[in-house]
Amino acid sequence: MQFIDLKAQYQHLKDDIDAGVLGVLEHGRFIMGPEVKALEDALSEYTGVTQTVSCASGTDALQLALMALEIGPGDAVFTTPFTFFATAEVISLVGAVPVFVDIDAETYNIDPERLEEAVVDVAAKGELTPRAIIAVDLFGLPADYDALDQIAEAHGLDIIEDAAQGFGGTYHGRQACSLARIGTTSFFPAKPLGCYGDGGAVFTNDANIAEVLRSLRVHGKGTDKYDNVRIGLNSRLDTLQAAILIEKLKAFPQELVDRQRVADRYTSRLSDAIVTPLVPDGLTSSWAQYTVRAPSGQRAAILDSLKAKGIPTAIYYGKSLHEQSAYSDHPHVAFPCPNSEAAAECVFSLPMHPYLADEEADRIADAVRASIELAA
Ligand SMILES: *Cc1c(COP(=O)(O)O)cnc(C)c1O
Numbered sequence: 001m002q003f004i005d006l007k008a009q010y011q012h013l014k015d016d017i018d019a020g021v022l023g024v025l026e027h028g029r030f031i032m033g034p035e036v037k038a039l040e041d042a043l044s045e046y047t048g049v050t051q052t053v054s055c056a057s058g059t060d061a062l063q064l065a066l067m068a069l070e071i072g073p074g075d076a077v078f079t080t081p082f083t084f085f086a087t088a089e090v091i092s093l094v095g096a097v098p099v100f101v102d103i104d105a106e107t108y109n110i111d112p113e114r115l116e117e118a119v120v121d122v123a124a125k126g127e128l129t130p131r132a133i134i135a136v137d138l139f140g141l142p143a144d145y146d147a148l149d150q151i152a153e154a155h156g157l158d159i160i161e162d163a164a165q166g167f168g169g170t171y172h173g174r175q176a177c178s179l180a181r182i183g184t185t186s187f188f189p190a191k192p193l194g195c196y197g198d199g200g201a202v203f204t205n206d207a208n209i210a211e212v213l214r215s216l217r218v219h220g221k222g223t224d225k226y227d228n229v230r231i232g233l234n235s236r237l238d239t240l241q242a243a244i245l246i247e248k249l250k251a252f253p254q255e256l257v258d259r260q261r262v263a264d265r266y267t268s269r270l271s272d273a274i275v276t277p278l279v280p281d282g283l284t285s286s287w288a289q290y291t292v293r294a295p296s297g298q299r300a301a302i303l304d305s306l307k308a309k310g311i312p313t314a315i316y317y318g319k320s321l322h323e324q325s326a327y328s329d330h331p332h333v334a335f336p337c338p339n340s341e342a343a344a345e346c347v348f349s350l351p352m353h354p355y356l357a358d359e360e361a362d363r364i365a366d367a368v369r370a371s372i373e374l375a376a
Pocket of ligand 1: 058059087
């Protein structure tokens with residue numbers, strides 16, 4: 001059994017993906033070939049934004065977003081400590097200071113009340129200029145954007161939506177990646193919409209920001225890449241990856257239905273035995289991960305017993321970012337994060353992909369139930 005079965009997906013889409021890849025090998029325009037623009041247009045249509053700028057990874061997408069907003073030294077960027085390292089890493093890379101704010105204990109996304117307190121506190125101290133919030137749609141569930149918008153507006157902050165995991169989720173009818181001034185995603189193979197290597201994209205309705213992003217991803221190009229008007233990156237999406245993503249995006253709506261089917265199956269069989277994911281009314285998750293919460297002190301025993309039955313699991317995340325050694329001697333601000341620290345000790349994720357059969361999901365759920373009884 002696979003935690004994420006990319007081979008099953010490839011078998012399902014093989015003819016179309018092979019044809020797309022061969023087409024690129026034949027026309028030979030490996031950098032910024034026609035598939036890149038075609039994919040960007042398809043992504044704009046899917047997410048409902050006017051501008052999609054593809055790039056080399058989800059990490060670069062975040063860094064490009066910060067660069068486009070001219071965020072740098074002296075600036076504070078507020079984010080969650082319960083996410084993949086890249087979310088905060090890019091803040092440090094552009095010379096700004098990450099400010100870690102605790103999560104909501106049930107959604108695992110940044111807690112708007114704690115955020116507001118943190119913004120007020122940082123502003124009052126006067127050492128850093130509050131500039132932006134990077135909200136993460138963790139495990140595929142959009143953050144609380146209505147509350148975040150109010151805070152951003154009150155304090156003059158920009159919001160960047162890190163939808164590396166969120167692509168495909170919805171917030172009151174609006175698509176993830178379109179929920180903030182700038183949205184970003186990742187096409188890392190294991191993400192909901194993954195390619196066969198690294199890739200990412202930035203989403204916005206602001207044509208001026210999009211123009212800056214298109215310059216930044218090619219060495220800050222002006223009229224061409226030998227006319228350089230700003231300091232940028234080399235961060236383009238390969239044409240081959242775009243061709244693969246065009247085919248995967250066509251299959252994506254049905255895959256989302258199947259991810260929901262697996263999630264529903266797990267929830268109906270597990271919600272009386274363990275803490276299952278909360279999806280607030282009006283929101284849908286892309287189910288990048290199906291993450292449950294073990295009773296305190298029992299996670300290791302539960303995972304051992306699942307492993308013995310051949311069921312793969314993963315821990316996202318076992319250490320909050322403010323506790324990573326990289327930040328022990330790197331500038332950052334950490335407000336108290338008890339919910340993030342508690343989650344890091346208890347959560348684990350179950351196999352999740354659209355090609356997981358009902359019988360397999362049932363076997364996994366049964367094994368989880370049995371392992372909880374053993375661990376108790
Ligand atoms: C995967 C991920 C990223 C980074 O994406 P890459 O494509 O691997 O660079 C950023 N943020 C979150 C929340 C992620 O899960």
